[in-house]
Amino acid sequence: MSEPLPRRRLAGLFLARWTNPTGLLLRRHAPRALLTALFAAAFTVQAVGALLPHLPLLLAATVASVAAEGVLHRWQRGMVTVLAKSHADLTVRHVLRDLLLVFGLLRLGEQDRETVYAPLVAGLLAFYALHCAIQALSVLVRRTRTLPVVTRNIDASALRLSPAPPVLLRRPGHRLLVFGLPSTAGLLATAATGDLRCAALGIALSLGLALMGLFDLLLWLLPSRRPAGEQEVLDWFDAWLAEYKPTVGLYFSGGASSAYQANMWLEPLAGLEGRPLIVLRERFMVQKIAATDVPIVCLPKVSTLMRLEQSTLQVLIHPSNSGKTSQILRIPTLKHTFVNHGESDKLSSCNPYAKAYDEVWVAGPAARERYALAEVGVEDKDVVEIGRPQLDAVRPYAGPPTGPRGGAADGHFTTVLYAPTWEGWDGNPGNTSVIEAGENLVRALLADPGVRLLYKPHPLTGSVDPRAGEADLLIRDLIRAANRRRTGERPAANGELAGLTKELDALTSIDCRSGADQVERMLLQSTPEPGRAEAVARAARAWDEAYWASLPAWEHQVVTDVRPALYSCFNRADLLISDVSSVVSDFLASGKPYAVANTSGLPQETFREMFPTVRAATVLAPDAGGVPGLLEAVRHPEKDELVAARAELKRHLLGPDEPTSQERFNAAAQALCAAARGHRVRMAERSAAELPGQRLETATPVTEPKRGPGSERRPETEPEPATPSR
Known part of the structure; x- marks a missing residue:
């Protein structure tokens, strides 16, 4: 007989199983599976308790079922949709729960008491009828408040906008759970004590709440409280x-x-x-x-x-x-x-x-x-x-990282940004490096004690190929584990970041309550304060500085929130590792070194030839064997042989530095506006020619504005007509 494994080894085996991709997937779905099993077990035990009848089973199962409802609506909102698709929505569950309670009461009581329970059953039926009526009115109110045009930053006060009805009246699941709780509690109390007054009182309270909700919704249908038609x-x-x-x-x-x-x-x-x-x-x-x-x-x-x-x-x-x-x-x-x-x-x-x-x-x-x-x-x-x-x-290149470990400007670490793209719709293995190379790249980077890793995955990672989602979770676990192995001094919390976060949130959001609907938001978001955009830009810059200053220089980061933005990560990174994506093109604006993972299966020379954005990059194989040499070139610019290639590729991909992109963007917009006005003039002239006597209403034409330098476009075969000025 073999000896039992030591506890430490058992723990290691369990941790390895729990952190591999299959374990990560299991962890993600375990709460849903557990909640589903709890519901099934509760209703099964409740049915058994009602049929036997067995009072302790009936009471325990009902309490467990109600508790599971609370957990479902508080922490597992995604399960609400899953259960609804299985035709097991809250209404069905609530009716079944009360039905089993009434049936259990009938089984527990004497046969001649069945007529005594008839008013209670009638009360329950009346409550559910009111629930249906409230839902019908709720739909009607929602339709009256569904406008054909939704706006922001526009004064829409003329549309008689108003706050939304209470959210409890608009969500059938929450409403039934709250309004029906007194009746369920009363039936439970009656089953435990045998006192019918408990059930009667609970059902009466539920009926009263339903009637109040029905009356409130009726008031929202009054002409004076409706928005514009x-x-x-x-x-x-x-x-x-x-x-x-x-x-x-x-x-x-x-x-x-x-x-x-x-x-x-x-x-x-x-x-x-x-x-x-x-x-x-x-x-x-x-x-x-x-x-x-x-x-x-x-x-x-x-x-x-x-x-x-x-x-x-x-x-x-x-x-x-x-x-x-x-x-x-x-x-x-x-x-x-x-x-x-x-x-x-x-x-x-x-x-x-x-x-x-x-x-x-x-x-x-x-x-x-x-x-x-x-x-x-x-x-x-x-x-x-x-x-x-x-x-x-995006800030331009300001020299190599410095410090005893060849790190960032604080003198400690080389900051590497790994920003892979997602898997795409076509399933091409070369789209994203996360699946085939992500783990190897991250392990190689984390193995260097002088590296600080910023991992910013694409928001759609895992949306098409589940393997990408599993690899993403594994990478995050590797980063968390690496942080646990590192120690160092953390910046003192002075409250600056919290204050700036609060300020930025106030500038970028409207103080809407969670139950606000579109009409209420239109009312609150009617007109922005003058200069708010500039204030947001200033606050965002200050927030970025405070955010990075609040983090230890040695700590790896997984960046998935809206803030900090990708370009903020660009400015902190000494090196980018990515895939063939727009991230590479944008990063070239900085002039810093970058690498592209080749998971396409193509030879390196063919890979460079097919994808021009790779021509000034270090190409990394899926095994990440080139990471140490890449880091060496970043820390010692004299070993970087791609400096000139990056400068040339930047001009080829992004165009010249002068005039600025915003100037070229504006010139192109004004030229296309002139073309649109010219088209309208020609169409109006043709309509007037086809309909003699029709009055021609067009603006007085002037010459088309010239395009700004850099907005290159070949001449049209037909010259643009005269157009009105701005």
Whole structure:
């Protein structure tokens, strides 16, 4: 017989199993599985206790079931949807719980007492009928408060906006749990004591709460408490467009995790000449857009979206493609340009959909060449080089890291930013290094005592391939374990970061209660304070400095929150390790060394040839064997043979430093606005020619403004007509 394993070894085996990818996945789903098992066991035991009958079993199972409901709604909200899809939502669970209690009471009591319980059953039925009535009224109230246009940074007080009804009346699950708790408690007390008055009192309380909720919702349907109707809102929106006179807009549609694609263009948009506007399609996206002074309108319906055709809006800028993009492209009075949310050597940066736009704005010559080689239908004359206005926040290279360990400016560590991209939709193994190389890269970096690692994964990591999500969790565990092995002095907490966080949160958010609906948020987010955008920028810079100062120089970091931003990590890093992605292109603005992981299976020379952004990079194999040499070149610039190549590649990818990207961006926008106005003039002239006697109403034309230097575009075959000035 073999001897038992020592406790220490058993603990090690358990830890190894718990921290491997399968264990990480198990850890993620263990709470849900446990809660599901608890519900199933509670209802099963409750049914057994009612059938036998067995009072202790019935009472214990009911209490456990109610406690599980509290845990579910407090800590496992995702399970609510899972149970609802299984037709086991809260209403079903609550009815079943009360039904089993009543059945148990009937089994526990004498046969001639069945008639005594009839009023209690009738009371329960009346309560559930009221619950259904409240839900119907709640839906009706919600519809009256669902406006065809949702706005931010626009004074919409004329629409009779008001605070939302209590959240308890709008959420059927929470409402039934709270309103039905007295009846369940009363039935439990009756089962324990045999006193019917407990059940009667509990059911009466539930009925009273339901009647109060029903009456409150009825008041919200009074004409004086309703917001403006649909036609009134549309008329108001048309009047606002006529008064504001927008010229250039940012159009965006996407999922909740894609808001960053629009947010990166907010500051450049606000810096344009004219009157900018942000056009959204999903209602939830209104709150996902970061702090800005630019007016925001959300137009969910196509019929409402088409009202932009009669406005002064001339150009729409598209940072991403979506299924709803084709709807806005129908408007003939607008010019559309695609700017993308980042440029890389991936095929997604040369999507054939780009040929649907009037122009494609890119950073530099590399993207122009990329479209020409891709042959996706985008003509070279429609490609305009504007640089990357967002990169003004990236600091240039200021020399190698210094210090006894060859570290950052504080004299301790070399800061390495590992920012892999996600796995993409096509399943190409070369998209992300997380799956095949992530663990090896992180282990190699953590093995160097002079390295401080910043790990910033893509927000969509694991959304397509579960292996990427598992690898991401493993990397985070490795970093936490490495931090536990390191010791050192921590900066003294002086409260500065907390104060700056509070200030920045106050500037970037509106003090809305958690139960506020869209109408209430419109009321509170009507007009921004003048100069708030500048105040946010100043507060963000101060927050960045305080954040990094609050962290020990030796501590590795996993960066997944909105703050600090990617560019803030750029400024702290001495070296970037990434994949073929827009992160590499943007990091080139700093001029610092960078490396790209090759998980495509291609030979290194072929890999460099296929992906131009890699030409000035150190290419790392999946085994991460080149990490020590890479770190040596970072710490000793005389060994860095790619300095000149990075400078040349920066010009090729991002264009010249002068004029600035913002100036080129503005010049391209004004030129496309002029083209849109010229198109309107021609269309009006043709309509007048086809309909003799019709009055021609167009602005007095003037010559088209010249394009700024750097916004290269080949001449049109037809000269642009005269257009009105700004």
